[in-house]
Amino acid sequence: MNWRNPTFDRERPTDAFIENVRRKFPVEPEIDRILTNKLLRRVKGPFARPSLDELVDGTKRLIEADLGYQVDITDAQFLSGGASKLQVIFSLGWRGESGELDHQESSRMVLRLEPAASVTESSRVREFEVLKAVQGVIPAPKAYWLDAKAEYLPYPGIVYSFCQGVAKPSADPGKVSGLGQNYGVELRQKLKPDFVEMLAAIHTLDPSRFAQLTSFEVPQLGSNEAAIMQVNALRRIWEEDRLEDEPMLELVYQWLLQNAPATDYVSLVHGDYRNGNFLFDEEAGEITAWLDWEGAVLGDRHRDLTYATMRSFAHLSEDNKTVLASGIMPIDALFEAYEKASGLSVDMNRIHYYTIFNMYLLVVLILGAAARCAVGAKTHQDVLLNYLTGVGYPSMSEMMDYFERHAA
Amino acid sequence: MIQNLQDQLAIVSRTLTELVQPVLEDAEPHIQEQFQLTLATLGFISQRAHLARKFHRVELEFYRGFVSDVLEVVSGSEMESTDALRDMVTECDALLQDPTADTDDYLELIKVARAMISEVIAASPKAGCADSLRRLVASRTSEFLIYQRVWMLPFGLDPKPEQLPDIEEVFS
Numbered sequence: 381m382n383w384r385n386p387t388f389d390r391e392r393p394t395d396a397f398i399e400n401v402r403r404k405f406p407v408e409p410e411i412d413r414i415l416t417n418k419l420l421r422r423v424k425g426p427f428a429r430p431s432l433d434e435l436v437d438g439t440k441r442l443i444e445a446d447l448g449y450q451v452d453i454t455d456a457q458f459l460s461g462g463a464s465k466l467q468v469i470f471s472l473g474w475r476g477e478s479g480e481l482d483h484q485e486s487s488r489m490v491l492r493l494e495p496a497a498s499v500t501e502s503s504r505v506r507e508f509e510v511l512k513a514v515q516g517v518i519p520a521p522k523a524y525w526l527d528a529k530a531e532y533l534p535y536p537g538i539v540y541s542f543c544q545g546v547a548k549p550s551a552d553p554g555k556v557s558g559l560g561q562n563y564g565v566e567l568r569q570k571l572k573p574d575f576v577e578m579l580a581a582i583h584t585l586d587p588s589r590f591a592q593l594t595s596f597e598v599p600q601l602g603s604n605e606a607a608i609m610q611v612n613a614l615r616r617i618w619e620e621d622r623l624e625d626e627p628m629l630e631l632v633y634q635w636l637l638q639n640a641p642a643t644d645y646v647s648l649v650h651g652d653y654r655n656g657n658f659l660f661d662e663e664a665g666e667i668t669a670w671l672d673w674e675g676a677v678l679g680d681r682h683r684d685l686t687y688a689t690m691r692s693f694a695h696l697s698e699d700n701k702t703v704l705a706s707g708i709m710p711i712d713a714l715f716e717a718y719e720k721a722s723g724l725s726v727d728m729n730r731i732h733y734y735t736i737f738n739m740y741l742l743v744v745l746i747l748g749a750a751a752r753c754a755v756g757a758k759t760h761q762d763v764l765l766n767y768l769t770g771v772g773y774p775s776m777s778e779m780m781d782y783f784e785r786h787a788a
Numbered sequence: 789m790i791q792n793l794q795d796q797l798a799i800v801s802r803t804l805t806e807l808v809q810p811v812l813e814d815a816e817p818h819i820q821e822q823f824q825l826t827l828a829t830l831g832f833i834s835q836r837a838h839l840a841r842k843f844h845r846v847e848l849e850f851y852r853g854f855v856s857d858v859l860e861v862v863s864g865s866e867m868e869s870t871d872a873l874r875d876m877v878t879e880c881d882a883l884l885q886d887p888t889a890d891t892d893d894y895l896e897l898i899k900v901a902r903a904m905i906s907e908v909i910a911a912s913p914k915a916g917c918a919d920s921l922r923r924l925v926a927s928r929t930s931e932f933l934i935y936q937r938v939w940m941l942p943f944g945l946d947p948k949p950e951q952l953p954d955i956e957e958v959f960s
Contacts, residue, residue: 458818560947625902628929630909631922691947760818763825770832770943773936780930788926 390620391756393419405616407609410503410595415616418501426757427495430534432456435468439491439539442525442532447474459490465674466493466535466760469542488542490521494535497758499750499765500652501617502674504528504536505595510676511540513592513648517585518578519543519669543669545659560695561655561707568708570665572717575658575708578667579688580722583647583681590646596678599643606679607640611737618744621752628780632740635787641730643680651675653684654693655706681722682730687738689714691778692771732786739779747772797834801827832942842959843939844894845884847932851901852880854928858905861924865917869908876901 390397398419402412436456443451452473459467468491476485494504504526511523521540527533552562563571590598599606615633652672659669677683689705697704705711715726746769753759754766804827812823836843859873883889883897909925912918935958937946946952 458816624899625906627902627905627909627925630906631925634909634913634918761822763822763829767825767828767943768945770940770945773933773940774946774948777930777933777937780926780933784926784930788922 390622390752392423393620401616401619405612405619407613407616408597410506411609411613414501414503415613415620418497419620422497422756422758427497427759429466429495429760430493432458432468434534435491435493436470438527438533439468439470439537442527442537443472443474443539445532446525447479449475465498466495467491468493489524489539490542491533491537491539493533493537495759495761497749497753497756499745499753499759499768500674501749503595504538506593506676507674508538509593509595510648510673511538513589514582514585514670514673517589518581519667520673521669521671543659543671545661545668547656547659547671549662560693562695563655563707565698567660567662567665568704571660571667572709574660574667575706576714576717577721578670579650579653579684580718580724582650582653582670583684583724584722585648587646590648590678593648593678596676598678599646601644601646602642604640604642606643606677608637610677610679610683611636611640611740614737614741614744618748621744621748623748623751623755626743626747626776628776629740629743632736632779632783635783636733636737636740639733639787641680641733644727645681645724646678647681647684647724649677649679649681649683651677651683651687653688653706654690655708656693680730680734681724682727682734683737685715685718685726686731686734689735690738690742692742692775736779736783736787739775739782742775743772743779746775793837794834797830797837801830801834804830828943832940835942836939839955839959841891841894843935844891844898846935846958848880848884848894848898848901850928850932850935851898851905852877852884854905854932855880855901857924857928858908858921861920862908862912862915862917865912865915867908867911867915867917869904869911872904873908876904 398416402416436453440451440453454471454473456468456470459469470489472487472489473484475483505528508523508526511520514520515522521543523538523540525539527537530536548561549563549567551564597606618629650673652675657670657672658667659671660667689711693706694703695707696702702710705714719726750765751769754762759765809823812820855873855876859870859877863870880897883893909921912921934952938952938955938958940946941949941952
């Protein structure tokens with residue numbers, strides 16, 4: 381072992397380093413492509429935010445290449461919110477979905493583009509496919525155009541419909557990225573049914589729709605191979621991104637490998653199902669769109685169930701005792717309502733496993749990916765990503781406590 | 789006269805808050821958010837910069853002890869890296885006794901110590917010492933995590949700050 385070996389310079393990964401992580405931590409092919417591209421891009425230097433004009437021009441050419449006629453883009457502006465992707469909202473003057481020659485309409489659209497690196501390095505192809513697959517099942521942006529290979533835009537991107545709604549209630553607008561978002565007593569009661577039923581709808585998505593998910597691997601029932609590949613994806617990110625080692629994470633990784641459960645039912649898993657990632661109509665108290673599908677996988681429903689109940693996204697209710705998962709409802713009540721809505725069981729052994737999985741995920745992304753992006757000047761949100769590292773050690777502390785209670 | 793860092797930060801922060809911030813009221817929300825986070829980061833620096841050397845010295849002392857404990861656990865096993873661990877303890881001792889050592893020297897050695905312990909854990913199942921190492925790593929990590937959380941407190945993101953000791957206790 382040589383801990384000062386120059387191949388460990390993660391800011392300038394060599395071909396040998398890249399090949400080694402690919403071999404040691406096998407993942408789904410599309411995930412492998414994305415993570416490998418991240419490393420290849422890393423050596424190209426800091427990220428420079430593209431100008432609005434450049435993005436509008438690229439978007440216009442992307443859309444026109446598909447439609448075969450000229451469109452207009454107006455009122456473009458950068459969108460705030462989100463810690464990982466660059467987003468631009470604009471009005472599109474086009475013939476609408478019918479494409480009729482004498483028809484002209486204006487539609488609000490969003491361009492979602494990845495920067496040079498991201499706290500959640502992900503595939504625009506998968507995001508595009510999953511948005512198509514859930515259309516008509518739960519409210520989500522409608523995906524229209526994909527620039528998978530960055531032929532028109534500076535980086536891969538997708539264009540989807542703008543969704544109405546707000547992410548934060550007017551009474552508590554200051555939370556970063558939805559962390560600990562408090563919706564208040566009245567609003568949370570109204571949002572609760574949608575929160576549960578939409579999760580159930582995602583998890584029970586008709587398997588015939590999986591055919592649209594061509595860049596996803598479908599797990600085999602009775603095998604734990606898919607779970608292990610998801611663990612490996614996180615371990616690979618840690619290997620590629622960390623600024624320094626964290627011995628405890630090696631222990632947790634080994635435990636996750638040794639205890640990976642076999643697939644008992646294949647669900648579409650959102651991967652980031654929590655407060656802050658949905659829009660809602662504050663007056664009606666209805667969820668109007670689920671966003672941030674980039675982490676979606678085919679796998680175990682318990683991954684979403686435990687993610688939605690993570691302490692980092694929760695807060696205490698007014699009694700100062702009850703933990704409200706995602707600021708919506710108590711954890712036990714969520715599991716009970718979910719079983720009723722989905723017809724699927726909640727298995728406490730899997731809950732423990734995926735709780736540790738998600739805690740590991742959060743620590744890897746915060747102390748690994750977020751810190752690496754910020755230090756390497758790779759995004760338009762470096763100062764936010766750096767700030768979020770402040771959650772890293774409390775998250776690790778939470779993981780340690782849980783790990784000692786349930787895995788030891 | 790040489791300006792101290794605390795004064796420099798205070799001057800910059802006041803200028804940003806009193807003069808620049810009002811001008812940004814009409815800026816894109818994204819820019820406003822970035823500005824607030826910049827102020828928060830400057831706040832973190834102003835509360836921690838003067839304590840950095842002391843803190844990382846405590847951190848190095850901790851990792852010196854951690855490596856020494858790991859060495860004790862793996863000594864009776866089939867682990868190959870015991871010489872490297874022993875050398876690391878010696879290197880930590882030498883640096884801790886060097887009055888001219890600066891923060892970067894501490895950080896560099898801490899980084900190597902962390903990597904070394906992680907590699908030992910990765911190799912431990914084959915070397916037949918996984919269980920005893922697991923117990924040691926869990927207990928030592930929990931111990932220092934408290935200090936790491938204290939260090940990051942000025943960011944204001946710890947959900948249980950009331951359970952953490954004062955920064956001065958880290959040095960006592």
